[in-house]
Amino acid sequence: MSSLNHGLTGSEKDAIALHGVFFVIAFITMIISPSESLGVSIWSLIIGWYTSIIVIACQRNHRDWILLLKMLVPLSIFFSFPDGYLASGLGTILFPDMGVGRIFQVSSFMPFMWAIPLFISTMVGRGLETRGAGLYKASIGAGFIGFVIFLASEMILTMIPIWHPVEGSCTNIGNAAVYVLFPEFCLGLMTFLAFHHLSDGPHLLQVFAAFMVMCMYLGNLIVCFMIVDGDKLQIST
Numbered sequence: 001m002s003s004l005n006h007g008l009t010g011s012e013k014d015a016i017a018l019h020g021v022f023f024v025i026a027f028i029t030m031i032i033s034p035s036e037s038l039g040v041s042i043w044s045l046i047i048g049w050y051t052s053i054i055v056i057a058c059q060r061n062h063r064d065w066i067l068l069l070k071m072l073v074p075l076s077i078f079f080s081f082p083d084g085y086l087a088s089g090l091g092t093i094l095f096p097d098m099g100v101g102r103i104f105q106v107s108s109f110m111p112f113m114w115a116i117p118l119f120i121s122t123m124v125g126r127g128l129e130t131r132g133a134g135l136y137k138a139s140i141g142a143g144f145i146g147f148v149i150f151l152a153s154e155m156i157l158t159m160i161p162i163w164h165p166v167e168g169s170c171t172n173i174g175n176a177a178v179y180v181l182f183p184e185f186c187l188g189l190m191t192f193l194a195f196h197h198l199s200d201g202p203h204l205l206q207v208f209a210a211f212m213v214m215c216m217y218l219g220n221l222i223v224c225f226m227i228v229d230g231d232k233l234q235i236s237t
Contacts, residue, residue, distance in 0.1 A: 009130075011062045015123050018056060022049055030160060039098030042162070043109050049116055067199045068122055069115070075191065075210035076114035082218045083110055090225065090233075092169040092177065096161060107162065117153065118191045121146035125192035135196065139189050146188020151176055170229045179228040183220035190216055 008016070026045050033041040050069075057065035084104025086093045101108040125142025129135060154176035158164045164175070171178045194209045226233070 009127075010060065011064055012123065012127055014056055014060055014062065015065075015120075018052055019120060022052070036099065038160070039100035039107065039109065042098070042107075043100055046109055046112050046116075050112075053119070064126070064199075068119060068195060070203060071195055071198070071206045071210055072115040072118055072122075072191075074207045075118065075213055077111045078211055078214035079114045079217075080104060080106060080111045081214060082221060085218060086221070087163075090169075090222075092166055092179075092225070092229075093163050094166050095163045098162075110162075117146060117149040118188065120149060121188040122192045122195050125188075125196075129196070135193075138196075139192055142192035143185045143187075143189030146191070147181065147185040150184035150187075151181065154180070169232060170225065179224040180221060182224055183217055186220055187213070187217050 022045075025048075029041050029045060030038075053065055053069060056062065057069075080103055083093075083095075083106040087095055087105040095102065095105060095107045095110070098107050103111065121142045124145045125138045128141045129138035133141065155174055158175040165172055165177050190213050194206075194213055198206050198209050
């Protein structure tokens, strides 16, 4: 148990400080931004996050941040497909036109947002593992943190709204769709495991692993939707 009580590393302290500042700025930005320019504001926040990660990693020699970002960028981009399927295929969520273009009926900034919560959940998993929690507990921890962040996102971001569930298309708890909750836990877990095994691997293999994690998430979404909300599925004949 003593190994779990080690102090935070420099990388962890910087990550906490960065994301604390980022979320405060994001909160203020969401409040003061006019609705007609909200899409541009969100793009600015995302660009600011990526820039901050790279600059701080280089200045403070956080090699783990760069390695993690190398895997998360393609993974985040691949998430155009699950988001697009939910919006234009399954029809359970709607992304309002925020004036910044859309891909598969999904706001253009969405494929770059996924890296932010997955960076945090994977860092937590790595922290648990380095403190002797073991791979199993670290994976569960990463999945749980991912679940909490995604649940909070479902509750908060749908009120802006960056997206919102289509009424009557699925079962919701508040603003969160029930069928996405387990897949989001699995996403945090599997992203951590992929990084654990491939952090120093060939970049092409990392990209392939990112694609496979996306496929796992998409398949998981479909299965969970069928279990929870299969009666709501509309089939064209």
